[in-house]
Amino acid sequence: MNMIVCIKQVIDPEAPPASFKIDPSGNKVVPPAGVSPVVDPYAEYAVEAALKVKDASGGKVTALSLGSNQLRDIVKKPLAMGADELILLEDEAFDGADSWSTAYALAMAIKKIGEYDIVFCGREASDWNAGQVGSGIAEILGLPSVTLAEKIDITDGKAKVQRKTDEGYEVVEISLPCLITASNEIGEPRYPTIKGIMGAKKKEPVVWKPADIGVDAAQIGAQGRHTKLVKLFQPVREGKCEIIEGEGPEEAAANLAVKLREVKVL
Amino acid sequence: MAENKGVLVLCETKDGKLASISTELLGGGRKLAQDLGQELAAVLVGSGVGNLAQEAIAYGADKVYVVDDPLLKDYQTDSYVPAMEKMVSQAAPQVIIMGQTSIGRDLAPRLAFRLKTAASMGCLELSIDPSSKKLLQTKPVYGGNAQAVFSTESFPQIATIRPKAMAPLAPDQSRKGEVVKVDAGLDAAAIRTKVLEKVPEKVEGIKLEDAEVVVSGGRGIGSTEGFAQLEELARLLKGAVGATRPPCDNDWVPAGAQIGLTGKIVTPELYIAVALSGSSQHMSGCSSAKTIVAINKDPEANIFREARFGVVGDWKKIVPAFTEKLKELLAK
Numbered sequence: 001m002n003m004i005v006c007i008k009q010v011i012d013p014e015a016p017p018a019s020f021k022i023d024p025s026g027n028k029v030v031p032p033a034g035v036s037p038v039v040d041p042y043a044e045y046a047v048e049a050a051l052k053v054k055d056a057s058g059g060k061v062t063a064l065s066l067g068s069n070q071l072r073d074i075v076k077k078p079l080a081m082g083a084d085e086l087i088l089l090e091d092e093a094f095d096g097a098d099s100w101s102t103a104y105a106l107a108m109a110i111k112k113i114g115e116y117d118i119v120f121c122g123r124e125a126s127d128w129n130a131g132q133v134g135s136g137i138a139e140i141l142g143l144p145s146v147t148l149a150e151k152i153d154i155t156d157g158k159a160k161v162q163r164k165t166d167e168g169y170e171v172v173e174i175s176l177p178c179l180i181t182a183s184n185e186i187g188e189p190r191y192p193t194i195k196g197i198m199g200a201k202k203k204e205p206v207v208w209k210p211a212d213i214g215v216d217a218a219q220i221g222a223q224g225r226h227t228k229l230v231k232l233f234q235p236v237r238e239g240k241c242e243i244i245e246g247e248g249p250e251e252a253a254a255n256l257a258v259k260l261r262e263v264k265v266l
Numbered sequence: 267m268a269e270n271k272g273v274l275v276l277c278e279t280k281d282g283k284l285a286s287i288s289t290e291l292l293g294g295g296r297k298l299a300q301d302l303g304q305e306l307a308a309v310l311v312g313s314g315v316g317n318l319a320q321e322a323i324a325y326g327a328d329k330v331y332v333v334d335d336p337l338l339k340d341y342q343t344d345s346y347v348p349a350m351e352k353m354v355s356q357a358a359p360q361v362i363i364m365g366q367t368s369i370g371r372d373l374a375p376r377l378a379f380r381l382k383t384a385a386s387m388g389c390l391e392l393s394i395d396p397s398s399k400k401l402l403q404t405k406p407v408y409g410g411n412a413q414a415v416f417s418t419e420s421f422p423q424i425a426t427i428r429p430k431a432m433a434p435l436a437p438d439q440s441r442k443g444e445v446v447k448v449d450a451g452l453d454a455a456a457i458r459t460k461v462l463e464k465v466p467e468k469v470e471g472i473k474l475e476d477a478e479v480v481v482s483g484g485r486g487i488g489s490t491e492g493f494a495q496l497e498e499l500a501r502l503l504k505g506a507v508g509a510t511r512p513p514c515d516n517d518w519v520p521a522g523a524q525i526g527l528t529g530k531i532v533t534p535e536l537y538i539a540v541a542l543s544g545s546s547q548h549m550s551g552c553s554s555a556k557t558i559v560a561i562n563k564d565p566e567a568n569i570f571r572e573a574r575f576g577v578v579g580d581w582k583k584i585v586p587a588f589t590e591k592l593k594e595l596l597a598k
Contacts, residue, residue: 041528099385126408129406136375168465184529228419249580254591256559
């Protein structure tokens with residue numbers, strides 16, 4: 001199995017909510033001071049999905065990441081987890097992309113890689129939560145796709161994918177090559193082993209520029225957007241929490257019950 | 267000026283009826299169509315779904331497209347995308363809205379890319395810009411830390427909407443509308459997937475997403491036994507129990523109880539948050555609850571910034587006393 005996993009470097013979504021700030025320009029987020037970026041947690045599930053297939057059926061896993069200023073110690077994490085290769089699409093021309101220009105650039109890079117059986121993506125990314133890049137890549141490359149995968153088995157040259165649905169799950173058989181987006185039910189991403197970390201240190205990523213993947217400059221980064229960000233804002237929290245007091249916790253609890261009845265919440 | 271006109275709602279079915287998300291979208295779509303001064307259309311895609319056309323009209327559609335084909339019995343990307351592509355090219359709507367469901371989440375982006383347009387997923391609100399008459403799509407980003415308003419330059423403008431973000435109209439069975447049959451024009455050989463089985467989730471009691479009251483616990487609950495106390499409270503209020511991620515990872519509750527960006531989204535009347543800090547990841551799954559009540563020993567916890575009412579203290583003392591008092595009050 002030749003597998004490609006799309007990953008991304010993002011602002012740590014676990015950073016304290018109080019550290020979250022929007023740039024005065026009103027169209028981007030200021031990275032919180034002193035908080036290191038991370039590999040997008042959703043993408044880590046995709047890495048885990050690929051590594052599970054590799055564990056079961058063997059093969060090669062290539063991580064592919066798009067962005068500028070990618071910190072090597074961060075984006076090498078998939079290598080430390082067990083991926084074989086890392087390709088970075090790194091150039092400022094990729095900045096300001098939306099799902100369209102991201103999917104287009106990634107699809108062109110995947111085309112250049114050439115040989116693959118499965119392309120993995122997270123179900124969305126933790127920054128813009130767009131949830132479209134996986135399906136977009138599949139559409140551009142003309143691949144069949146299954147989204148929201150919880151479990152993947154490879155048999156007889158096909159993939160059997162357990163897909164999360166609103167009612168429970170369904171099992172979908174899909175021909176290869178295909179694209180699969182991983183949901184968090186795929187299982188906790190494995191921790192890098194010491195050996196993995198040492199191995200990743202020695203491995204240098206391959207860096208591709210827009211010209212290397214033959215993209216049309218008008219279709220990447222901010223230029224290639226199909227969506228316009230009209231406004232980015234932090235919803236105003238009312239912050240009007242009424243603290244119910246009492247002589248000790250039990251009385252406060254009883255007072256809360258009375259209050260909820262009074263205001264007809266219950 | 268663009269030739270695309272009107273609002274189109276993808277209607278999903280459940281147990282032989284319109285799914286609740288679809289009646290909600292028809293309600294919200296009706297308002298958008300009015301603001302545009304255009305028509306509201308619904309599309310029913312599936313096998314044997316034509317009999318629901320009148321129901322869609324009753325809930326607000328002016329016109330219903332029926333794309334009925336045995337190959338559309340199960341949702342599959344390779345059958346629904348071309349069927350919708352064909353139907354959309356015929357109807358040429360300005361706006362297409364779908365639910366943020368397992369179907370909408372798969373179909374909307376792929377259809378958008380096929381039509382060379384863009385989608386916004388998981389929107390909370392849609393409105394029409396009064397000057398440009400374009401659709402403005404508001405959705406949570408950065409795990410709920412912020413919200414973004416998007417617009418697309420190309421048509422149709424596609425958006426998926428979270429459950430319970432819009433309200434259905436009261437159905438009016440006397441409403442009249444037009445029903446148009448569209449041939450799906452599918453080629454079975456071009457469908458590269460096969461649905462082998464569908465397995466419904468086992469839920470004891472009320473489904474989390476449907477519950478009017480949700481009692482949710484965080485890491486501070488500490489054990490399965492702790493969650494049993496939250497279940498007692500939930501049972502009393504005819505609600506369901508939810509959790510943040512740590513209790514699910516520790517198997518104190520089933521994985522299906524997780525609420526948040528990586529779990530379920532709930533919009534109950536009352537959300538009782540017990541021993542959870544209120545991280546944005548978690549809040550993005552419950553911040554649309556009508557009333558949030560917080561019980562936490564840390565007065566600085568973020569949850570108190572989100573809650574309407576709160577008690578500061580040890581949940582182990584507060585929850586039993588709260589449950590007892592409620593039993594007494596509800597018995598009256």
